[in-house]
Amino acid sequence: MRIELVKRPQRSALFSMLSPFIALGLTLVAGAALFLALGKNPGEALYYYFVDPLHETWSLHELAVKAAPLILIAVGLSVCFRSNNWNIGAEGQFIIGAMAGSILPVMFPDFQSWVVLPLMLLLGVAGGAAYASIPAVLKARFNTSEILTSLMLVYVAQLFLDWMVRGPWRNPAGFNFPETRTFHAFATLPEIWPASGRAHWGFIFALLAALVLWFVMTRTLKGFEIRLLGQSPRAGRFAGFSREKMVLFSFLVSGGLAGLAGICEVSGAIGQLRPIISPGYGFTAIIIAFLGRLNPLGIVAAGLVLALTYLGGEAAQISVGLSDKVARVFQGMILFFVLACDTLIHYRIRLVAEPAVRGEGARADV
Amino acid sequence: MDSTGDAAAEPLLEVRGLSKIFGTLKACDSIDLEIRRGEIHALLGENGAGKSTLVKMLFGALEPTAGTIRWKGQEVAIRSPGEARRLGIGMVFQHFSLFDALTAAENIILSLDDPAPVSAVAARARELSRAYGLPLDPQAHVGDLSVGERQRIEIIRCLLQDPELIILDEPTSVLTPQEADKLFDTLETLRSEGRSILYISHRLEEVKRLCDRATVLRGGRVVGHSDPRRETAASLARMMVGGDVPVVVRDKPAATREALLEVRGLNRKAGHPFAVSLSEIELTVHAGEILGVAGVAGNGQGELFEAISGEALQESADTVRICGHAAGRHDITGRRLMGAAFVPEERLGHAAAPFMTLTQNLLLSRYRTDARAFLGRLGIIRNAVVASAAKRVSTAMDVRKGSEDPEATALSGGNLQKFVIGRELDRQPRVLVVNQPTWGVDAGAAARIRQALVDLAKGGSAVLVISQDLDELFEICDAIAVMHGGRLSTPVPIAEATYEKIGLLMGGARPEATSGLPLEETV
Numbered sequence: 001m002r003i004e005l006v007k008r009p010q011r012s013a014l015f016s017m018l019s020p021f022i023a024l025g026l027t028l029v030a031g032a033a034l035f036l037a038l039g040k041n042p043g044e045a046l047y048y049y050f051v052d053p054l055h056e057t058w059s060l061h062e063l064a065v066k067a068a069p070l071i072l073i074a075v076g077l078s079v080c081f082r083s084n085n086w087n088i089g090a091e092g093q094f095i096i097g098a099m100a101g102s103i104l105p106v107m108f109p110d111f112q113s114w115v116v117l118p119l120m121l122l123l124g125v126a127g128g129a130a131y132a133s134i135p136a137v138l139k140a141r142f143n144t145s146e147i148l149t150s151l152m153l154v155y156v157a158q159l160f161l162d163w164m165v166r167g168p169w170r171n172p173a174g175f176n177f178p179e180t181r182t183f184h185a186f187a188t189l190p191e192i193w194p195a196s197g198r199a200h201w202g203f204i205f206a207l208l209a210a211l212v213l214w215f216v217m218t219r220t221l222k223g224f225e226i227r228l229l230g231q232s233p234r235a236g237r238f239a240g241f242s243r244e245k246m247v248l249f250s251f252l253v254s255g256g257l258a259g260l261a262g263i264c265e266v267s268g269a270i271g272q273l274r275p276i277i278s279p280g281y282g283f284t285a286i287i288i289a290f291l292g293r294l295n296p297l298g299i300v301a302a303g304l305v306l307a308l309t310y311l312g313g314e315a316a317q318i319s320v321g322l323s324d325k326v327a328r329v330f331q332g333m334i335l336f337f338v339l340a341c342d343t344l345i346h347y348r349i350r351l352v353a354e355p356a357v358r359g360e361g362a363r364a365d366v
Numbered sequence: 367m368d369s370t371g372d373a374a375a376e377p378l379l380e381v382r383g384l385s386k387i388f389g390t391l392k393a394c395d396s397i398d399l400e401i402r403r404g405e406i407h408a409l410l411g412e413n414g415a416g417k418s419t420l421v422k423m424l425f426g427a428l429e430p431t432a433g434t435i436r437w438k439g440q441e442v443a444i445r446s447p448g449e450a451r452r453l454g455i456g457m458v459f460q461h462f463s464l465f466d467a468l469t470a471a472e473n474i475i476l477s478l479d480d481p482a483p484v485s486a487v488a489a490r491a492r493e494l495s496r497a498y499g500l501p502l503d504p505q506a507h508v509g510d511l512s513v514g515e516r517q518r519i520e521i522i523r524c525l526l527q528d529p530e531l532i533i534l535d536e537p538t539s540v541l542t543p544q545e546a547d548k549l550f551d552t553l554e555t556l557r558s559e560g561r562s563i564l565y566i567s568h569r570l571e572e573v574k575r576l577c578d579r580a581t582v583l584r585g586g587r588v589v590g591h592s593d594p595r596r597e598t599a600a601s602l603a604r605m606m607v608g609g610d611v612p613v614v615v616r617d618k619p620a621a622t623r624e625a626l627l628e629v630r631g632l633n634r635k636a637g638h639p640f641a642v643s644l645s646e647i648e649l650t651v652h653a654g655e656i657l658g659v660a661g662v663a664g665n666g667q668g669e670l671f672e673a674i675s676g677e678a679l680q681e682s683a684d685t686v687r688i689c690g691h692a693a694g695r696h697d698i699t700g701r702r703l704m705g706a707a708f709v710p711e712e713r714l715g716h717a718a719a720p721f722m723t724l725t726q727n728l729l730l731s732r733y734r735t736d737a738r739a740f741l742g743r744l745g746i747i748r749n750a751v752v753a754s755a756a757k758r759v760s761t762a763m764d765v766r767k768g769s770e771d772p773e774a775t776a777l778s779g780g781n782l783q784k785f786v787i788g789r790e791l792d793r794q795p796r797v798l799v800v801n802q803p804t805w806g807v808d809a810g811a812a813a814r815i816r817q818a819l820v821d822l823a824k825g826g827s828a829v830l831v832i833s834q835d836l837d838e839l840f841e842i843c844d845a846i847a848v849m850h851g852g853r854l855s856t857p858v859p860i861a862e863a864t865y866e867k868i869g870l871l872m873g874g875a876r877p878e879a880t881s882g883l884p885l886e887e888t889v
């Protein structure tokens with residue numbers, strides 16, 4: 001008995017659209033089974049996980065805090081993925097953006113003026129974009145695999161941050177804790193509505209970025225170029241578009257937005273640099289980009305859903321006593337089900353009864 | 367194949383009421399078809415008549431909307447190409463699916479349902495190639511092979527499954543006349559063994575010569591059956607089109623000596639192991655002139671096209687001149703702005719993006735030349751304007767389509783070809799370079815495309831036509847040059863050109879060697 005994937009003659013337009021919802025539904029079912037296996041009441045656990053965090057104003061603010069970096073990164077990635085460039089290193093660009101933006105408040109704490117914050121944001125964008133340009137140039141010039149180079153640069157960025165925070169940038173008045181000094185008031189991204197909760201301007205930037213990119217992708221020549229080169233490189237070349245320039249462009253956009261997310265997170269939510277400033281936003285954003293169908297508006301919705309898994313993880317830990325790793329499990333399941341649904345839209349599963357004795361090895365090579 | 371009495375009487379394949387609906391379009395409308403054992407059955411019809419759709423359903427690559435298929439009297443549902451192969455149906459697609467970097471034998475193995483060792487497959491392939499007169503070296507790398515040889519791999523790979531019905535979708539459109547003759551011998555051998563062949567072609571002469579019966583489709587319906595041997599090419603064409611096929615009218619335009627396209631000393635190294643390098647190409651096309659480039663596919667035509675179009679740049683700016691401008695260092699957009707337009711050979715994937723609509727595909731080659739009309743501030747696309755231009759092109763070229771603005775891949779091959787040519791003609795370019803203008807296009811549409819090229823030249827443009835189809839070149843060109851091994855012969859004026867002379871050049875004869883022919887004057 002072996003399983004084969006047979007290409008479907010036609011894919012259903014209806015199911016392509018429904019696929020993210022089916023995937024979410026399946027995730028809930030699998031999650032319930034998981035809770036049951038852990039000996040928890042699945043109804044209660046799911047309630048604390050997915051509904052409870054939406055009840056109170058302050059926790060809605062928390063949702064926006066979590067969603068801001070996720071959406072910012074994911075809309076940038078959607079440009080990359082649409083143009084068939086695979087930037088897997090947004091996590092690293094997030095970190096370098098955060099560090100570049102932190103130069104002013106950490107190294108020049110006495111420079112206090114209203115220009116500090118805009119400069120920090122610009123430096124954050126520049127830092128993320130510059131870091132993303134490394135795999136981009138390597139791909140455009142030497143045809144290296146951007147998947148590997150961008151991913152490996154994540155670890156470089158993480159270790160660099162760790163070293164800086166423990167070494168040169170450590171807070172001189174911080175009792176040797178691995179942290180930088182806390183940012184002064186001019187270097188702090190303000191809250192949107194301080195009276196009711198923590199949500200900062202990063203969330204507004206995320207919505208703006210999604211709107212702008214949605215417009216660019218659907219209405220302008222640039223968006224046409226991005227989609228054309230991604231779908232059909234040869235036709236793109238015939239149209240007179242350059243693949244190399246697109247590699248650079250898409251990495252700069254996604255790196256810049258990841259960098260902006262980084263500096264917003266540090267200056268809006270955390271208030272200082274620490275050895276770890278992201279619970280894997282850069283990787284979760286990949287899931288969001290696909291769950292949102294690489295459509296910037298879809299990504300806003302998907303970003304909110306995934307932000308909920310982070311919050312729910314925390315809530316479930318407190319109320320039901322689940323490990324905080326459950327959030328990771330949920331994110332993994334969502335990605336798994338999204339990819340599975342997408343595969344089944346294109347392929348049908350066929351069970352082949354007769355044992356393929358002959359040349360089993362050859363099949364493995366193929 | 368055992369053909370006992372009643373089994374022989376019963377048709378091998380019987381199709382009743384087979385329909386395929388795409389959205390609102392009935393691509394195949396309740397088709398009845400019968401294929402007997404041991405016959406070569408032609409499937410004819412205009413572009414978009416539904417031929418490919420029908421055979422894709424028979425091969426399990428498309429799902430029928432309605433209707434039944436009976437195979438040897440048994441009703442069957444063919445849900446995938448694998449199932450079709452298991453039943454005994456083989457198919458050779460028009461566009462091959464072979465991997466350049468692998469050998470012939472390895473390519474064959476990839477398609478087998480039950481993998482076998484390379485040596486066994488190679489031996490079996492050799493056996494078949496001898497038996498059917500299909501010379502093939504199983505160890506050869508596909509990238510090094512000509513189109514004809516590649517097709518042989520596809521045929522052998524299909525024969526390995528010992529099929530009783532073989533479907534060929536436009537097999538000869540890419541072959542030279544000599545290669546086509548060899549293919550016909552093979553098909554006749556197959557028929558004599560009692561196998562059946564379903565044969566799609568737009569070349570009516572060969573259908574007359576080869577086929578026992580013909581079914582003609584028009585607009586997705588069967589409009590008639592006939593015995594092609596009793597018909598003439600013209601009467602078959604009338605049956606397909608439902609009217610007379612127009613004749614291309616060509617009256618001599620006033621000769622001007624203004625050179626609009628000039629190529630001087632073009633050399634190009636092969637970019638990859640399977641490309642042809644170009645050496646010392648010289649050509650000039652004047653205003654009002656059509657220059658033909660004949661040659662067997664794979665002799666550097668694709669590379670020449672890329673060099674002239676600017677998809678590949680030259681080292682020196684003067685190597686290519688367009689309308690008097692040095693274009694060698696300009697990319698394809700720059701050359702378009704100088705007044706040139708280009709139509710590559712491969713329509714799906716090169717000339718057009720498969721999953722983009724016709725409107726978007728119009729923008730693809732014209733966003734710069736028509737920027738003022740098509741783009742607003744900030745590069746915002748004026749969709750309504752582009753869409754109406756696409757509509758204008760579709761009307762002018764009579765592009766038949768199922769919906770207002772379908773994706774390129776939903777058009778039949780010939781209709782997409784009409785669109786990508788019309789897209790450039792609509793600009794009235796000063797220079798047009800087109801590679802295989804009527805590949806897989808039906809007789810009526812081919813005449814329309816050729817007429818359009820002639821009319822463009824008459825209006826004072828220079829046209830360079832690269833084509834394998836000698837009839838076509840003789841019909842429209844002022845002079846014909848031949849491409850062989852990456853070199854281009856001196857053009858032969860049409861008055862002095864004969865099929866023999868061009869054929870010899872295509873076979874690789876150096877112009878000097880063909881002494882005795884009046885060609886020497888032009889050398």
Ligand SMILES: Nc1ncnc2c1ncn2[C@@H]1O[C@H](COP(=O)(O)OP(=O)(O)OP(=O)(O)O)[C@@H](O)[C@H]1O
Binds near residue numbers: 767808
């Ligand atoms: N996937 C598809 N979606 C929608 N319409 C389609 C699709 N494939 C084909 N069609 C439509 O079905 C009709 C028949 O197409 P088909 O490819 O069978 O024509 P054909 O007879 O093979 O023509 P040609 O000689 O040009 O290859 C065309 O009008 C085409 O636009």
Ligand SMILES: [Mg+2]
Binds near residue numbers: 418419779
């Ligand atoms: Mg066809």
